[in-house]
Amino acid sequence: MKKITSALISVYHKDGLEPIVKLLHANGVKLFSTGGTQAFIESLQVPVTAVEDLTGYPSIFGGRVKTLHPAVFGGILHRRADASDVAQAAKYEIPAIDLVIVDLYPFEETVASGADAEDIIEKIDIGGISLIRAGAKNFQDALIVSSREQYADVLDILTKKDCATELADRRRYAAEAFANTSNYDSAIQHWFSGTTPTTPSFGPGTPLRYGENPHQNASYHGDLDAIFSKLNGKELSYNNLVDVDACVLLIDEFTDQPTYAIIKHTNACGIASASTAHQAYVNALACDPVSAFGGVVITNANVDLTTAQELNKLFMEILIAPTYDDDALALLQSKKNRILLQRKTVKFTPKTFKTILNGVLVQDKDDTTETAAHFVTATQKAPTEAETRALEFALKVCKHTKSNTIVLATENQLLASGTGQTSRVDALRQAIDKALSFGFDLQGAVMASDAFFPFPDCVEIAHKAGITAVVQPGGSIRDKESIDYCNAHGLAMVTTGVRHFKH
Numbered sequence: 001m002k003k004i005t006s007a008l009i010s011v012y013h014k015d016g017l018e019p020i021v022k023l024l025h026a027n028g029v030k031l032f033s034t035g036g037t038q039a040f041i042e043s044l045q046v047p048v049t050a051v052e053d054l055t056g057y058p059s060i061f062g063g064r065v066k067t068l069h070p071a072v073f074g075g076i077l078h079r080r081a082d083a084s085d086v087a088q089a090a091k092y093e094i095p096a097i098d099l100v101i102v103d104l105y106p107f108e109e110t111v112a113s114g115a116d117a118e119d120i121i122e123k124i125d126i127g128g129i130s131l132i133r134a135g136a137k138n139f140q141d142a143l144i145v146s147s148r149e150q151y152a153d154v155l156d157i158l159t160k161k162d163c164a165t166e167l168a169d170r171r172r173y174a175a176e177a178f179a180n181t182s183n184y185d186s187a188i189q190h191w192f193s194g195t196t197p198t199t200p201s202f203g204p205g206t207p208l209r210y211g212e213n214p215h216q217n218a219s220y221h222g223d224l225d226a227i228f229s230k231l232n233g234k235e236l237s238y239n240n241l242v243d244v245d246a247c248v249l250l251i252d253e254f255t256d257q258p259t260y261a262i263i264k265h266t267n268a269c270g271i272a273s274a275s276t277a278h279q280a281y282v283n284a285l286a287c288d289p290v291s292a293f294g295g296v297v298i299t300n301a302n303v304d305l306t307t308a309q310e311l312n313k314l315f316m317e318i319l320i321a322p323t324y325d326d327d328a329l330a331l332l333q334s335k336k337n338r339i340l341l342q343r344k345t346v347k348f349t350p351k352t353f354k355t356i357l358n359g360v361l362v363q364d365k366d367d368t369t370e371t372a373a374h375f376v377t378a379t380q381k382a383p384t385e386a387e388t389r390a391l392e393f394a395l396k397v398c399k400h401t402k403s404n405t406i407v408l409a410t411e412n413q414l415l416a417s418g419t420g421q422t423s424r425v426d427a428l429r430q431a432i433d434k435a436l437s438f439g440f441d442l443q444g445a446v447m448a449s450d451a452f453f454p455f456p457d458c459v460e461i462a463h464k465a466g467i468t469a470v471v472q473p474g475g476s477i478r479d480k481e482s483i484d485y486c487n488a489h490g491l492a493m494v495t496t497g498v499r500h501f502k503h
Contacts, residue, residue, distance in 0.1 A: 002141060003164045006030040007099035008051070008076070010037050010067065010128070012106065016151040020101070021046055023155065027163040032097070034066050035059065054095070067127040076100060076134045080141045099165075100135035101145040101154075104128050104180065108187045109226065112347050124188055132177045139174035140167070146177040149206065211238045227346050228320070231329060233339030240296070240318060240339070242266060246400065247298035247320055248343075253369055253396040257412070258301035260284040262292045262316075267401050267419045269295060273393070273412040277301035281310055287414045288438060296320070303328045368498055370395055370471075375494035378474065378483050383492040386411055387446055387469040391494065394448035395471050399500040406431045406458070407448040408467070415440045424449065428458050432465045442466035450500045452476040456485040463489050473499045 007029050011017060014037065021041055024031060031048040033041055041048040051067055052058050054075075059066035067073075075097035078085040089096065105123040115123075135144030143165045145154050150173070157169055205219030212218075218238045224230075236244070246266040251259060258277040262270040262284055269291035272283030277299060285292055297311065298320040308328035311319060318339040319332065332340055354361045372388045383391060394409035401407060402420035406427040409415055416435035418427030428447075435442055443466035452475045453459065459470060459482045470486065474495030486493045 001161070001164050001166055002098060002143075002170070003162075004029050004098040004143070004158070006032065006075075006095055006097050007101065008032045008067075008072065008097050008131070009041065009101040010034045010051070010131070011101060011103045011148070012128075013103055013148045014040050016148055017101075018044060020151060020155050020158070023158055024099075024163065027158075029099070029163060030095070032072075035063065064126065067131060070094070072097070073130070073134050076131070076142055077138050079138070097142065099143050099145070100131055102128050102131045102135070103147055104132070104184050107184065107191075111187075111191055112226075120191065125184070129181050129184060132181055136174035136177040136181075139170040143170050144173050144177045146173070146180045150176070208238050208241075209235070212242075227344055228341040229344065231324070231340040231342055232333045232336070233318075234337045236318075236339065243296040244318060244320065244341070247296050250397070250400040251298045251300050251320075253400070254300055258299070260297065260299045260301075262287075262295045262297050264291045264295045267417065268397055268414060271397055271414045277304065278307045278310065281307050283413050285310075285314065286438070287416070288434070292316070303332070305331065308332050366399065366500060366502075369399065370496040370498055374496055374498075375471065376474075376497070377492070378479070378495050379486045379491065379493045381487075381490060381492045383446075383469040383494060387492060388494075390446040391448065391469055391471040394446055395496070395500075398448040398450050399502070401450070401502065403450050403501045403503060405450045405502075408432070408435055408442065408445050409448070410445055415442065415445055424451070424453065424458055425461065428461055432461070444468050446470065448472070450502065452479065452499070453482045454478060456481040458482070459485050459491065459493070463491055468492065470494070471496065473497060475499075 007024055009021070009031060010033055021044055025046045031041060031046065032051055032054055033048045034051045038048055038050055051072060055069040055071045057069060071094050074089060074092065074094040078089045078094065078096070080086065080096065105125040105128065107123045110120050110123040132144055132146045135142050157165065205221040208218040208220060210216055210218060220241060243263050243266055247261060247263045250261050250268060254273060257273040257275065258280045259271065259273040260281040261268050270284040270287030272280050272287065274280040274283055293315055295316055296318040297316050300322065302323040302325065303321045304325050305327045308331045312331055316338065318341060320341045320343060322343050324342065332338065350365055352363055352365050371392055375388070390409055390411040393412060394407045397409065397414055397417065398405055398407040401417050404421045404424050404427045406418045406424065407414065408417070408431050416431040418430035421427035421430060432442065445467055446469040447462045447467045449458070449472040452473050454476050455478060462470065469492040471494050474497060483493060
């Protein structure tokens with residue numbers, strides 16, 4: 001057990017820092033700090049010593065050099081159990097620093113913001129990352145806090161242990177510190193080389209209640225605050241996050257009209273576009289009001305009071321929108337556990353990662369979306385303009401639905417989908433049965449398939465249900481059989497040359 005007598009605090013993110021500073025002060029801990037953090041501590045009426053007073057040097061070169069000095073690093077790195085180190089510290093009047101709270105300049109956020117090269121380079125931390133490494137190296141004597149995500153935990157530790165730390169705590173925080181510095185340096189390297197990371201970069205994670213099931217532990221490694229403002233509700237769960245990811249990927253396909261999508265287990269159980277957001281939601285819910293119960297809802301439109309009144313009738317886990325009117329938000333916040341998220345503009349990685357066996361699969365994201373310009377008419381009959389728009393709509397949904405999938409739709413509304421089936425025929429039959437069970441008339445509807453038809457059975461079944469136009473990748477050695485059936489029965493078929501498997 002090590003009692004903290006002095007601490008160096010120099011951070012970019014100051015939210016959540018105040019209770020730690022006040023606790024340290026209440027326990028007689030001497031504080032050292034720099035620049036903006038020093039001013040923040042002083043604003044709390046807590047005494048603090050400027051690092052410049054410790055080193056005898058001011059912050060120079062526009063802040064590029066301020067903590068790189070033996071008086072600072074000696075205070076962190078000297079070994080308290082080594083008589084020679086202790087003697088040298090005394091000789092050179094270097095105070096022991098038992099706690100280091102330092103985070104890193106937001107390099108990745110600056111890159112993502114589109115800043116120019118000069119601004120990005122200035123966000124390459126030098127002193128901060130050196131202090132973190134020093135504190136982590138000497139975990140036998142010092143505690144290193146390297147991320148604001150750790151503030152709540154460290155406050156709990158220091159409160160319970162009267163500002164003392166145990167070796168196990170210090171070692172755990174050292175491991176997290178080196179993870180932070182490794183991820184940080186990796187991001188810098190990729191920016192300089194113009195490459196995309198080929199493996200996930202995991203910083204300290206946020207513990208979740210549990211994983212996919214209650215017996216599985218889980219954590220989230222990322223910065224949700226950069227993507228959403230949380231306006232209401234409980235903490236996001238593992239399954240919530242998986243569905244939120246599916247929601248965002250799907251809704252970003254729709255930019256021309258107000259659109260609502262309802263997701264259940266990563267698949268759309270309802271999605272519709274309309275001239276008004278209210279009508280888009282009503283139509284999306286009509287697709288499958290049974291599955292919508294307990295789902296995740298997302299829109300690309302502002303949420304107004306009229307739409308909020310309809311939304312408030314549905315039990316949903318999460319609602320995601322770019323903006324909310326004040327009166328709409330107040331109504332939706334009446335359910336305390338309902339999670340309300342407001343999206344921010346953010347750029348996502350162009351890669352996807354999946355752990356398998358003893359390794360990781362890495363691939364480019366499926367960012368290809370075919371429109372009418374990519375359609376190749378394979379049949380004698382071409383789709384009408386309305387059918388073409390419906391095919392475009394259906395294909396967007398199909399791309400984001402688990403394989404094997406068939407999607408049935410009209411121009412602006414999902415009618416039903418067959419999801420995750422082991423055969424394409426099963427997926428089609430599931431979609432037809434579901435559409436009919438909710439009272440949809442399939443006469444004149446269209447069909448999208450994520451992969452080619454190996455046999456003509458799907459177009460035959462679809463035609464008998466009322467489907468008049470089909471979009472599929474093509475590429476089967478038996479394409480001609482499906483095309484011939486369409487020609488014989490007056491269906492239009494277009495091919496795209498692009499498959500959209502999703503597993």
